[in-house]
Every structure is written in structure tokens, then in C-alpha cells.
Amino acid sequence: MRWPAMVCRAALLFSIALSLAPHSHAEDGYDLWLRYRSVEPEWRETYTVSTRQLVLPRRQSPTLRAAADELRRGIGGLLDIDIESADKVGRDGALLLGTPQESPAIAALELPLEDLARGGYLIRTEQVDGQRTTVIAANDDIGVLYGAFRFLQLMQTRQPLEQLAIASSPQVDLRLLNHWDNLDRSVERGYAGQSIWDWWRLPDFRHPRYTDYARANASIGINGTVLNNVNANADILTARYIDKVAALAGVFRPYGIRVYLSARFSAPMEIGGLDTADPGNPAVQRWWKEKADEIYAAIPDFGGFLVKANSEGQPGPQDYGRSHADGANMLAAALAPHGGVVMWRAFVYAHDNPDDRARQAYSEFKPLDGEFADNVVLQVKNGPIDFQPREPFHPLFGAMPGTPLMMEFQITKEYLGFATHLAYLGPLYEEVLEADTCTGPGPGRRDAACDGSATVASVIDGSLHDYGHTGIAGVANIGRDRDWSGSIFNQANWYVFGRLAWNPRGSARAIAEDWLEMTFAADDAFVQPAADLMMASREAVVDYMTPLGLAHLMATGHHYGPAPWVSELARPEWNPVYYHRADAGGIGFDRTAEGSDAVAQYAPPLQRKFSSRASVPEKYLLWFHHLPWDHPMPSGRDLWQELVYRYDRGVAQVEEMRRDWAQLEPFVDRERFVQTSSFLAIQEREARWWRDASLAYFGAVSGRELPPGARAPAHSLQYYRALSYPHAPGH
Structure with a gap:
């Protein structure tokens, strides 16, 4: 049937009109914790009288303009108003922004700014020209920007604005994301789509998403980003890519974010035409110096x-008979004239080293303490193996008073269920940062009382050893997915990382509550049960994956799903059996003096604690001890029964998480509620898979039956061993 031309034209015009009509805002997670949705009427009234006017210096840097733009965006969204701008306070309820150097009004207040670190800020209620004024002041423009984001956070979390007296400074200098992004836009251990860096279209096209990325990072105090994979491609250091990196640096600069690059050590050979990368070779040293000069000329x-x-x-x-210090110092010499740093990763283990993998980094780096250049920082993973659901803290923390150490956490959940499992990592970060190294502040490694004065946090913020550089890095979980992180709740791990990088002594629970209020709803009836769910989630993952100190039971390569049976890979430490050592007699890795003696790398008080079966925390039991299956546990169960109990507890916790989330539906928009519900269903199914496959294997190895009343695995061990996932993401 043919329609008359008039009808067709009318239909076309109607279609165009629909396409141009305003759409309701999709809650797809793109706005992260910067949603700025309207506050409730009672809050709108009180906040409006505190945000009537935005007062800025006449001369504004790009960073101050970014702060002003964010305040206009945030206040406009939260209060449905357009805030007026001025260069002097003219009415009650003004917001005065700036530094004493640029703002005479702020200089006249003689605020106590001298104690603020770079990036620190004050937010205070003051009288300016007879008017009640909220002052956001700092010694530098980036501090003003951080203060503006903090002010908006107060509104988002429904805090009173009438009498403010806030002072905040970052406790760590380098607060970085590490992107494991490749030049072809694949992301190693990435579960949120392709890399956000569109190298092909850079430098000419600078996607608006880059600015939103910078805004999000600045809002939580992150001040640096390593753009490319640590398994680096030397091409990133060629002139073509330096131009592209410079374009990103230009977008990030107003937000206080510096760019860094992962450098491939063999780059002088691969892109420089040399026949060696020996750090002792003058031609290699010259090549790196000239390369650094080239980069700094552009950036x-x-x-x-x-x-x-x-x-x-x-x-x-x-490779050339040189030490890690030799290699790091050669690069440090090239960067030093420009003020650059070398972050040298301590994640090392060798296929021909028969020593316990957990010992190898300490064994290589501890003897080099004090031999690194002043602008070298060792980047150390939180635990001695590899971002496991739980590990004891890395023994290098507290052991290198002469060498700055920075923390490396993983935000992306390589070993904790990828994008779909809800695993809030705040408790993991907090557990590591609060761990007591039991070491003294002086040279060497002196014993100290385990009194909480020498925590891992005190190492990385420099207070224990008076480091010249301090830092904390997080392996990013960011990709091209609209929600940035592969799921809504994965955003919380990016958020809590930034907040703890600013203040390593922060509370994971309080940060979770802030994130929930900013991301979903500022209603205690929602926030408290949702925070309970988040705080329990990581422990649930530990239980259904690696209870009682077990580690690295994941399938090899992609690390998706359980595979404790894998034993045939070429390198011993790639095999899960290497880590659990289960046999008919028992299970666990003996790291006491009778085993690998990895326990000796900790301070003596911890050596004694971890070596004793009576005093080692249960959460590290099988990390440090190989025990018989009938070993009695404090619960009254034997070890096998306790292992079954922990696996069952993990599954039950995920079931409870699903029920709890279902009760929160009235507070959550449809899009994000459905996504989270769907992912929790996946998590429950896969938690059962982890439980069943692991117990099927350990039961077969031990020859033990399940305790009475315990549910039998859904399938045979042969079924689980036959499962294969060659196209799992992130690998």
C-alpha cells in the first residue's frame, strides 16, 4: 500500500520533532557521583540563601574557570537556579573563590592558609564587606578547585552550609590512576569496554569524555594518570604519540592532572636504532636524556x-647484569632536570627462581634500599602475590626506610569477579592501610611495638620514614562503557580509591555512604542498608573464592572462575596447585621457618604472630601454614568442615545481598536497579559455581565427604574441569 505524499511528509516532520524534543535524563551511570540532581524542597530553600552569588577574581586561570563552571553546573542542577557572577561580594550568601595572590578580598581575611599542603583548601563562613560569605580559599588554584568539589559534596550529602570551618590537605603527593590500556584500545584486565583513549583520532579530536574524566578525577583529588599499559609498547614514546599525549595533557591540565607514561626499557633498541638498552651504556643514557627533553618540550x-x-x-x-637501581637511576637522571619521577614497579618474579614467589620482590629490592636516586619511587603492590581477594600486606612496607615506597592497589577487579560481582574494595584498601608493620622509623629495620604507630598508611604518606616523595596508584577500571566502570557499583571502587589516596586514614564505611548519597539518594532509609551491603560484599567474595588464606585459585590466564586443579603450566607459580598445595594430608602453603620462611621478611613481632598456628589470624591461616584436614578450628569444626562452612557462608551472603537490594527498589531508578539486580543474579550463580567446583576438587584430593547437611556440588568434578572460557574479557 502506498501512502499519499502529504501523509509521508507529515510523518517525517513528526519524527524530526520527536528527535528534537527534550528527553528525560537517562540514568545510565555516565554522571558518576557528579549527578547534581535536584535536592528536596526543604534543602533547596536553605541552600539557595547560601549560594546566591559567585565571586571570582577578575583574572581567572583555566583552573579557576573550571572551579566556577563546576559550581554553576552543580548548584544549577541541585537547586534549579542560575547563580549570578560578580567580582566582589555584594549580598548575603555569596561564594568567594580564589587565592590571596589573586583576590584582595581573600587576602584581607588573613586566613590560616600557611599549613595547607599543595592542593589543600579552606572552606569557611566569613563576614566580607558586612555580608555572610562562604569562602573557598587555597594557596594555589588547584586547591580552590578541590574545595569547590568539596562544597558541592556537602550539598549532595545534605550537610548544613551555615557555619563552615573545613580545612583539608592531601596526605599523599602522587595520587595516580594506572591505565593498562594498549594502543589498539584493548585494555588488559579491563571489564568496561575499550580504552577511552582514541589514539587514532588524537590529537585532532579531543572527545568531551576526556574533560568529564578529568572532572571526575579532580572531584576526588586524583592528580595524575599513567595513560598506557605497564606491559608497554615502545611506540608510545615516538613523536607521533607524544603529540597525542600532549593533547590529552592539555585537556587535563586545568584539573590538576599530570600525564605519565609507562616506558618500555628496551625502547632505545625498538624505536631508537641502538643495539643495546644497557643502562650503563653512554649511548643509551644519551638516548633517554634526549627523549625526556623531547617529551618535556611538548608537555x-x-x-x-x-x-x-x-x-x-x-x-x-x-638483562645486562645490572640491578634495578641501575636501571631506575639511569631513567631518573634523564628526568631529573625537568622535575620528573620514575615509578619503578617492585612486582617481580622469575621463572627460574625456585624461591617462594611471595618472597621474591623483597629479596630483590631490600638489599637495594638507599641506592635509588632521589626522584625514584618504588611502586609496591598491596600484597606479595598479585591483587588477590585477600593477602597480608607486602613485607617491603616498613622495610625500606631509605627508599620511597608508593602503594599499588587494583581498582579493576581482575580476581574479584570482573565487572559483574559486587565487591566494594574500600574494606580491602582499609585493611591494608591500617595494617601495622611493627617497624621503627630509623635506619635499618628496628623492632617496634605493634601499637599502630607504624601502619602501612604511615609508610606511604611518608610520616614513618620521612620520604621525599609519597604516592599511591590504582589500576583503573575505566573504559568506554557509558557507566565508565562496567557496572554502577564498580564506580564506588574508583571513588573510594581517590578518597583514600587523599587521606589514607579515611573510613571506607563513611566514604561508601557519601558515594551512595551522591550516586543514588540522600535518604538514610536507602543509604544505611546499601552501605551494609557494600561493606559485607568483599568478605563474601573472599569466602566463596579463597577462604582462610587460600590464594590464586582462579583459572589461569583470564582469571575467570575457579580452577584449583590446574597443575600443568610451564611456570610453577602460574599453577593454582602451587598456592594451595592440597593433598591427602592437608592444605595450605607453609611459609614458616619449616617451609619457605617468607614469614622472616616481616618484623619479628609479626614473624612470631604469623608463625604460630595459635596466633595467626584465621584470615591468613592457609597463607602461612600447611595443615591437616582434621586440624581443629576455634569454631569447634575441623579444617575441612570450616572450609565448607566458609564457602557456604559466601554463597549465603550473596543471596542476602540480592534480597537486600530488592528491598531498595523504591529508592533507585529503573535502569540502574535492573542492571544491579541482573549482576547480583550472575554473582549468585557464579558464587555457587565457585563453591561447588572448589569443594568437588578439594573433596576428591582429601578423600573426605561433605559434612552432614551440606549440599552436594551440582555437577561432577569432571564437568567443572572441562569448562573453558577462551574469550573471557580483559585478557
Whole structure:
């Protein structure tokens, strides 16, 4: 049937009209914790009288303009108003922004700014020209921007604005994301789509998403980003890519974010035409110096290099009989004239080293303490193996008073269920940062009382050893997915990382509550049960994956799903059986003096604690001890029964998480409620898979029956062993 031309034209016009009509805002997670949705009427009234006027210096840097733009965006969204701008306070309820250097009004207040670190800020209620004024002041423009984001957070979390007296400074200097992004836009251990860096279209096209990325990071105090994978491609250091990196640096600069690059140690050979990368070779040293000069000519505020060397097949100084210090110091010399730093990763283990993998990084780096250049920082993972659901803290923390150490956490959940499992990592970060190293502040490794005065946090913020550089890095979970992180709740791990990088002594629970209020709803009836759910989630993952100190039971390569049976891979430490050592007699890795003696790398009080079966925390029991299956546990169960109980408890916790989330539906928009519900269903199914496959295997190895009343695995061990996932994401 043919329609008359008039009808067709009318239909076309109607279609165009629909396409141009305003749409309701989709809650797809793109806005992260910067949603700025309207506050309730009672809050709108009180907040409006505190935000009537935005007062800025006449001369504004790009960073101050970014702060003003954010306040206009945030206040406009929260209060449905347009805030008026001025260069002097003219009415009650003004917001006065700036530094004493640029704002005479702020200088006249003589605020106590001298104690603020770079990036620190004050937010205070003051009388300015007879008017009640909220002052956001700092010694530098980036501090003003951070203060503006904090002010908006107060509104988002429904805090009173009438009498403010807030002072905040970052406790750590380098607060970085590490992107494991490749030049082809694939992301190693990435579960949120392709890389957000569109290298092909850079430098000419700068996607608006880059600015939103910078805004999000600045809102939580992150001040640096390593753009490319630690398993680096040398091409990133060619002139073509330096131009592209410079374009990103230009977008990030107003938000206080410096760019860094992962440098491939063999780059002088691969892109420089040399026949060696020996750090002792003058031609190699000259090549790196000229390369640093080239980068800084294009990017004056370039941060420096992150280096993975002599680990997992990556080239490094040991290829030439040199030490890690030799390699790091050579790069440090090239960067030093420009103020750049070298972040040298301590994640090293060798296929031909028969020592316990948990010992190898300490064994290589502890003897080098004090030999690194002043602008070298060692980047150390939180635990001695590899971002497991739970590990004891890395023994290097507290052991290198002469060498700055920075923390490396993983935000992306390589070992904790990828994008679909809800696992809030705040408790993991908090557990590590609060761990007591029991070491003294002086040279060498002196015993100290385990009194909480020498925590891991005190190491990385420099207060224990008076480090010249301090830092904390997080392996990013960011991709091209609209929600940035592969799921809504994965955003919380990015958020809590930034907040704890600013203040390593922060509360994971309080940060979770802030995130929930900013991301969903500022209603205690929602926030408290949702925070309970988040705080319990990581422990649930530990229970259904690696209870009682077990580790690395994941399938090899992609690390998706359980595979405790894998034993045939070429390198011993790639096999899960290497870590659990289960046999008919028992289970666990003996790291006491009778075993690998990895316990000796901790301070003596911890050696004694971890070596004793009576005093070792249950959460690390099988990390440090190989025990018989009938070993009695404090619960009254034997070890096998306790293991079954922990697996069952993990599954039950996920079931409870699903029920709890279902009760919160009235507070959550449809899109994000459905996504989270769907992912929790996946998590429950996969928690059961983890439980069943693991118990089927350990039951077969031990020859033990399940305790009475315990549910039998859904399938045979042969079924679970036959499962294969060659196309799992992130690998």
C-alpha cells in the first residue's frame, strides 16, 4: 500500500520533532557521583540563601574557570537556579573563590592558609564587606578547585552550609590512576569496554569524555594518570604519540592532572636504532636524556615514567647484569632536570627462581634500599602475590626506610569477579592501610611495638620514614562503557580509591555512604542498608573464592572462575596447585621457618604472630601454614568442615545481598536497579559455581565427604574441569 505524499511528509516532520524534543535524563551511570540532581524542597530553600552569588577574581586561570563552571553546573542542577557572577561580594550568601595572590578580598581575611599542603583548601563562613560569605580559599588554584568539589559534596550529602570551618590537605603527593590500556584500545584486565583513549583520532579530536574524566578525577583529588599499559609498547614514546599525549595533557591540565607514561626499557633498541638498552651504556643514557627533553618540550608538566622491568618477560636492566637501581637511576637522571619521577614497579618474579614467589620482590629490592636516586619511587603492590581477594600486606612496607615506597592497589577487579560481582574494595584498601608493620622509623629495620604507630598508611604518606616523595596508584577500571566502570557499583571502587589516596586514614564505611548519597539518594532509609551491603560484599567474595588464606585459585590466564586443579603450566607459580598445595594430608602453603620462611621478611613481632598456628589470624591461616584436614578450628569444626562452612557462608551472603537490594527498589531508578539486580543474579550463580567446583576438587584430593547437611556440588568434578572460557574479557 502506498501512502499519499502529504501523509509521508507529515510523518517525517513528526519524527524530526520527536528527535528534537527534550528527553528525560537517562540514568545510565555516565554522571558518576557528579549527578547534581535536584535536592528536596526543604534543602533547596536553605541552600539557595547560601549560594546566591559567585565571586571570582577578575583574572581567572583555566583552573579557576573550571572551579566556577563546576559550581554553576552543580548548584544549577541541585537547586534549579542560575547563580549570578560578580567580582566582589555584594549580598548575603555569596561564594568567594580564589587565592590571596589573586583576590584582595581573600587576602584581607588573613586566613590560616600557611599549613595547607599543595592542593589543600579552606572552606569557611566569613563576614566580607558586612555580608555572610562562604569562602573557598587555597594557596594555589588547584586547591580552590578541590574545595569547590568539596562544597558541592556537602550539598549532595545534605550537610548544613551555615557555619563552615573545613580545612583539608592531601596526605599523599602522587595520587595516580594506572591505565593498562594498549594502543589498539584493548585494555588488559579491563571489564568496561575499550580504552577511552582514541589514539587514532588524537590529537585532532579531543572527545568531551576526556574533560568529564578529568572532572571526575579532580572531584576526588586524583592528580595524575599513567595513560598506557605497564606491559608497554615502545611506540608510545615516538613523536607521533607524544603529540597525542600532549593533547590529552592539555585537556587535563586545568584539573590538576599530570600525564605519565609507562616506558618500555628496551625502547632505545625498538624505536631508537641502538643495539643495546644497557643502562650503563653512554649511548643509551644519551638516548633517554634526549627523549625526556623531547617529551618535556611538548608537555612541560609531564610527570614521568612508570616502569615494569624484568618481570613476566619484560626487558630490564638485569638483562645486562645490572640491578634495578641501575636501571631506575639511569631513567631518573634523564628526568631529573625537568622535575620528573620514575615509578619503578617492585612486582617481580622469575621463572627460574625456585624461591617462594611471595618472597621474591623483597629479596630483590631490600638489599637495594638507599641506592635509588632521589626522584625514584618504588611502586609496591598491596600484597606479595598479585591483587588477590585477600593477602597480608607486602613485607617491603616498613622495610625500606631509605627508599620511597608508593602503594599499588587494583581498582579493576581482575580476581574479584570482573565487572559483574559486587565487591566494594574500600574494606580491602582499609585493611591494608591500617595494617601495622611493627617497624621503627630509623635506619635499618628496628623492632617496634605493634601499637599502630607504624601502619602501612604511615609508610606511604611518608610520616614513618620521612620520604621525599609519597604516592599511591590504582589500576583503573575505566573504559568506554557509558557507566565508565562496567557496572554502577564498580564506580564506588574508583571513588573510594581517590578518597583514600587523599587521606589514607579515611573510613571506607563513611566514604561508601557519601558515594551512595551522591550516586543514588540522600535518604538514610536507602543509604544505611546499601552501605551494609557494600561493606559485607568483599568478605563474601573472599569466602566463596579463597577462604582462610587460600590464594590464586582462579583459572589461569583470564582469571575467570575457579580452577584449583590446574597443575600443568610451564611456570610453577602460574599453577593454582602451587598456592594451595592440597593433598591427602592437608592444605595450605607453609611459609614458616619449616617451609619457605617468607614469614622472616616481616618484623619479628609479626614473624612470631604469623608463625604460630595459635596466633595467626584465621584470615591468613592457609597463607602461612600447611595443615591437616582434621586440624581443629576455634569454631569447634575441623579444617575441612570450616572450609565448607566458609564457602557456604559466601554463597549465603550473596543471596542476602540480592534480597537486600530488592528491598531498595523504591529508592533507585529503573535502569540502574535492573542492571544491579541482573549482576547480583550472575554473582549468585557464579558464587555457587565457585563453591561447588572448589569443594568437588578439594573433596576428591582429601578423600573426605561433605559434612552432614551440606549440599552436594551440582555437577561432577569432571564437568567443572572441562569448562573453558577462551574469550573471557580483559585478557
